[in-house]
Amino acid sequence: MQLTEVSIFGLxxxxxVFKHRDSPLRFVLMPVVHMGRPDYYRLLSERLARCQLIVAEMYDGPSSTGLAYVTALRLTxxxxxxxxxxxxxxxxxxxxPTVWPDGRILEGRRRRLPLAGWIDLALLVPYLTITMAVGGRDMLMRQNFEISDISEPRMRWALMNRLMLEERDRDLVATVQRIHTERRHEQIDVAVIYGAAHLPxxxxxxxxxxxxxxxxxxxxLLAIDF
Structure with a gap:
């Protein structure tokens, strides 16, 4: 089952939508790309607004990974x-109502990039800028953006793989299981919007x-057109 796909036209x-034969509850899975066309996020927001509960990634604010990519694109x-x-x-x-399996930042700072996000920017922007200066925008097609239900995404360093993927996947799955257990008799749509690497x-x-x-x-939904 394909969650994201890359072709010559874009990403x-x-x-x-996942349904259960014995439950009216539905899960609406939205594997998201952290940078894309403005209308891509507008369409996602419209679909989120039609749900009765949202399970979202990290916190209510901008994606540091997406911001790093966009900054490098602009610099080059x-x-x-x-x-x-x-x-x-x-x-x-x-x-x-929104559930944050990763936790959320302090009240009043929901829309601000946290310290960890600024660290991501400091590390990613120089690398991405050099890569794009050499390979151009087409380097996006060479990234590992294609994800399916049998994908096993891996980060380069074992510690980062455990912290950023494995542990967060466990927290996300535990949240989905808890919602199923507690609300399986309700006729509601529950959106799960996370980076595509977490959705398998x-x-x-x-x-x-x-x-x-x-x-x-x-x-x-078209996220990036090449």
Whole structure:
């Protein structure tokens, strides 16, 4: 089951609805790319607003990874294909209750980039700027952006892989399982919007022990056009 796909035309992500034969609760999976076209995030926000509960990544603020990519694109003047922006969905403005498996930053600072985000920027921007200066915008096509339900994303360093993927995947899956247990008799849509690398674990949990199945005909959204 493909969650994101790359072609000569660009990078797309899918919106998948998972249903259970014995429960009215539905999970709406939104594997997200942390940088993309402005209308990509507008469409995601519209779909989130139609749900009754949101499970979201990190905190209510901008993606440091997406901001690093966009900053490098601007520094190297990679304009072909139209403007790209970093993910910055205002969950509070959606008016939908939101659960943060990763935890959230202090009240009053929801929309600010935390210290860890600034560290990400300091480390990523120089590397990405050099890479794009050499390879141009086409280097995006060479990134590991294609994710399916059987993907096993890995980071370069074992410690980062454990902290950024494995532990966070466990927290995310535990949250999904808890929502199923507590609210399985409610007729609600629960959106799960996370970086695409985290969604294979959720798909396997839903289709495995929880007994959910995806509806046919997921909706594809264009994130980046090459």
């Amino acid at each position: 797309r992500s899918v919106v998948l 003047r990679q304009y072909r294909g139209g403007p790209l922006v970093h993910q910055n969905i205002d969950y509070e403005a959606l008016g939908v 674990a959720v798909v396997r949990a839903l289709a495995g022990g929880l007994g959910y199945r995806p509806q046919r005909g997921g909706e594809w």
